[in-house]
Amino acid sequence: MAAPPILAVTGVDKTFTMHLQGGQLLPVLRGLTFEVHAGECVALGGVSGAGKSSILKMVYGNYAADRGNIVLWCPGADADGGIDGAVDIAAADPRQVLRARRDTMGYVSQFLRCVPRVGALQVVAEPLVERGVPTAQARERAARLLTRLAIPERLWSLPPATFSGGEQQRVNIARGFVTELPLLLLDEPTASLDARNRDVVTELIREKRARGVAMLGIFHDAVVRDAVADRVVGVEMFASAVRAAA
Template structure:
């Protein structure tokens, strides 16, 4: 395990947790920026939005460096990135590219705040404020995740005895939508993702990999979050369901959502991504 420290919230879908984030009480940078608005999944499972405010990046990463320190391996050091920097604008989808081990997943987890960074900043625009994920207080990071920054991993964190429909609906209920409406929206989204209706009332623990991934995608996309981090969202899906996910991502972009993701599938990447950031450039410098 690498440098382990308490962090405000585990990765949402059962990711391994090491190199965890440590946060200070440093104040957030206040900047007079507006946030993207609108965007939700409608009754037909379509993502709709009011359009987006497009001034300025929603994510600004600069000078980020990270070395894993393996305390259980006599302090062995594994530099992963150095001088990493890029911007992400509302309505665009950007892929983190590079070969296996280049640091793509690690960088995504740094942006989400699960991995502490050694240098640099990771600023996310949140309404009229800008929050530096790297230095903000845990409580503020949790708030940022609740309203602005979503994470869709390839694995579903199964909650015992909770039905697939409730798992998917939960983020909407958390946003204040009535349970009835949230369940209807969840059903529409699951139908669109071709999850057989007979499975909706069952807990997803026994579902196939592809079925679990579709529940996970539905849960990750059901509520409006202006910034979405996606780690191989189509890894276990067949061609038909990959197309559905491509459509959902396109609708999110139309609604002004900014997406940073890892898309190993070339067809999906070419369909949805506006540009690719080669993480090798940052790994080489580390």
């Protein structure tokens, strides 16, 4: 029997309510349906405003879906209330969402958000330490990634708040890539990188894919998208009828 997808999104609708504009409704997605399997990198495509980032945020549990299912399947996981390690993020309670984030999915957002006064090496090692990896081993893995991403060693003990935009993004990528979770969500991971670092990130994505990690990402850079994505899900296909007609 074929393995179930790591992520199955089925019939998801999303409408935003603009509270600052008298509760005006902004329908964005209707009937969003796609799957991502282990070892597959799926890109979300579509024009600006189509809803790509909102999809990542719904999968990560930051935005609620109005309808439909967002099922994460993690082999061997005993998700509370789940069946065979499956958890529906669209219906999960906050505790289940936090657990899914710890055990199943990572998220590389566009910008680094980290605690002030914590050095870059520790920022990158933290997700491993939180999951029980001994500190020395976590710092070693963090150091290897920072080296690959060309963050000079003299910066490792400094807090990334003062780093350049590209340096912060590379620390952010290292933090997102340091764990080996079954699903990784990538929101424009190469947006402010130079060509050399863009190639390193492309390599890191391809290595994860080869190790069986499922990835769902937004890649505006067509060169990166072509190099890493197995297929593209066109989000406009799922534009709400009201929005499509506008």
